[in-house]
Amino acid sequence: MSIEFQVPDMTCGHCVKTITGAVTHAAPGATVTVDLPTHRVTVSGTDQAEKVEAAIRDAGYEPARV
Ligand SMILES: [Cu+2]
Secondary structure, eight states, rough: OEEEEETOOOSSSHHHHHHHHHHHHHTTTTEEETTTTTTTTESSSSOHHHHHHHHHHHOOOEEOOO
16 A cells, blocks of 8 residues: 655655655655656655655655655
8 A cells, every 4th residue: 555645846856765764754764756858756655645745844855645
């Protein structure tokens, strides 16, 4: 099972790195896949959707669950 977010303000490689780091910190063992052109973040290997969403928000982005 995976959790997907739309993160419109994720715009470059730095954002990807920041978000990936924040998510893996919040949910150790999770796998984060980012598609930058569509601003889509897919997280698998965890069921902690709220924690992951909060981590992305705390990193300074506006995630929307999809
Ligand atoms: Cu960026």
